[in-house]
Amino acid sequence: MQHSPFCRAALSVFYFFSSGLAAFKVESIMEMYSVSIVLASFLIIPFVLKTFYPYVWMDILYFRDLLRISVKFLSRRRKRPLFFVLDRFLEQTVAHPDKPFIVFGDESFTYASTDKRSNKIAHALQAQPGYKAGDTVALFMGNEPAFVFTWLALAKLGSPVALLNHNIRTKSLLHCFNCCKAKLLIAASELKGAVEDVLPSLMEQDVTVLLMNKHCDTPGILSFSDKVDEASEDSLPRSLRSHLTFKSPAVLIYTSGTTGLPKAAVVNQNRLLTAMAVLSSNGVSASDVIYVNLPLYHTAGFIIGFIGAIETGSTIILKKKFSTSQFWDDCRKYSVTVIQYIGEVMRYLCNSPKRDNERDHKVRLAIGNGVRAEVWREFLNRFGNIEVREFYAATEGNVGFVNYAGKIGAIGRVNFLHRKLFPFTLIKYDTERDEPTRDENGLCVEAPKGETGLLVSKITDIAPFVGYAQNEEQTEKKRLRNVLKKGDLYFNSGDLMRIDNGNFIYFQDRVGDTFRWKGENVATTEVSDILTISNCFKEANVYGVQVQGHEGRIGMAAVTLKEGVQFDGSEVYNHVASYLPSYARPRFIRIQSAVELTGTFKQMKVKLVEQGFDPGCIQDPLYILNDSEKSYVPLTAQVYSSIISGNMKL
Helix, strand or coil: CCHHHHHHHHHHHHHHHHHHHHHHHHHHHHHHHHHHHHHHHHHHHHHHHHHCCCCCCHHHHHHHHHHHHHHHHHHHCCCCCCCCHHHHHHHHHHHCCCCEEEEEECCCEEEEHHHHHHHHHHHHHHCCCCCCCCCEEEEEEECCCHHHHHHHHHHHCCCCEECCCCCCCHHHHHHHHHHHHCCCEEEEHHHHHHHHHHHHHHHHCCCEEECCCCCCCCEEEEECHHHHHCCCCCCCHHHHCCCCCCCCCEEEECCCCCCCCCEEEEHHHHHHHHHHHHHHHHCCCCCEEECCCCCCCHHHHHHHHHHHHHHHHCCEEEECCCHHHHHHHHHCCCCCCCEEEECCCCCCCHHHHCCCCCCCCCCEEEEECCCCCHHHHHHHHHHHCCEEEEECCCCCCCCCCEEECCCCCCCCECCHHHHCCCEEECCCECCCCCCCCCCCCCEEEEECCEEEEEEEECCCCCCCCCCECCHHHHHHCCCEEEECCCCCCCEEEEEEEECCCCCCCEEECCCCEEECCCCEEEEHHHHHHHCCCCCCCEEEEEEEEECCCCCCCCCEEEEEEECCCCCCHHHHHHHHHHHHCCCHHCCCECCCCCCCEECCCCCCHHHHHHHHCCCCCCCCCCCECCEEEEEECCCCCHHHHHHCCCCCCC
């Protein structure tokens, strides 16, 4: 019987294995046993890791992303001429010129049209007397496309930009302007009145004031939009920014800090280049549509929303301000896939009336900070399977965390590589003395795992602390020396944290004289100063108190009256309304016969904070700010009950 070559080969193999089966039987069984052990080990390892190390794969992916970002950053650092954020925007403009970059209401601006509009602003600025490329400029605008165009224009001219909070007025506005040492102020048309209030002081300093309007009849304020319309849209030469280095200031972002008036945190070109990676490291790409309704003068709106989108090449849906009622309608209208938040935004959305279509959207990612665990859970239950990326960072700080594992309530996860690159620790903090606890050698004491401690981060070349413009005193206050050994230097975050046994880190509270309300940091000393220049108060001790169902702390003031003066609720309301933005106005006032002081003449706050604003427990007269009556009215037990039950909104 003839067999084909294929059959003969197959039979030969069969005969070989058959004849050798007996000889190799024992050896084969042992080999099979060994192979089985190896295979079982490979199969059981993932099970063991998932059981005992449930976040190991997420950690590995995080390390991979960190490595990828580091490689990209280092490659950009090696480019010549130097590569900045603006250069990334110009790359995106070449790559997809006709793609929408900014959508504002019914207006849409492509990458190319944004580039051309910023060119026109830059050319118009060059024609202004008193300004030359590289000079610091103060930008006084709300969320609008002109903000983006103007910043890009100034970046093309190599000018640092001070981002002024458009809510501040008079004394605070002048202070912030003076911090940045600018000789040019560019303001939005609707802020003309606020500029006019401080115009005499600006004119004394020989400051040029440009208003984004086609006409202005106020002496000392020049119209600017008409000049922009007439300017060239040609590209500007790179030589205009050839003076820049990575250490050159890019933007100044104001933060209240722990004491005094707002401070201008300096964000240099290197820091801004690094920060571009925030969105891309969280999986955002060019196909995403990002909803930006947080203020562009803040780190979250400017660096994460605007600068982050430049890196990814995404489309920004820019909103004038946050609106609970319009939020999800906007997300549906513009097919938003990524949203930004602060804790208050999440809470407002969760407290809004329920709708049948509230899960009908394309949002897949929410990135932000300050959301409480219970609000986080409610948000997911109501609005669907949205990935929440909670992070922690400070404008002027040198350390940050991101909760890449999605652990509800945590701000991030501690791991070896992160701690190696950015050495940080939690140290014990004496809240009564308002200072770190130190041992007999004068060194700080590390807080054990599970206990609350003050977050401090070592100042290094990789993790520098630049500080505040024109404020060396406040810069030095954020430097903490002799922390773990003599001569070391750390950044004092001013934030209390806790690390659990699973290596997740949680934000606990703020220390010092700052509280946070409606996403804004409020310096208690600034509010105290405003209260004591009124006709009513002799002394004012300002602090934040917690309110059930609300993020952060709301402002309260324990005050003493000037001799022979009666408390006038309407007069006090008019005073604080004229000096302070709404979020900084004390909601509760407690009238005392004397302000309690410590042995070192510091105002006592801890006891006052603990006592809160319950009229049933406090004998002193209590008042609450009432916007509808434009006055401070008595805080009754009934009003207190309405606040605690959630029937009265604050």
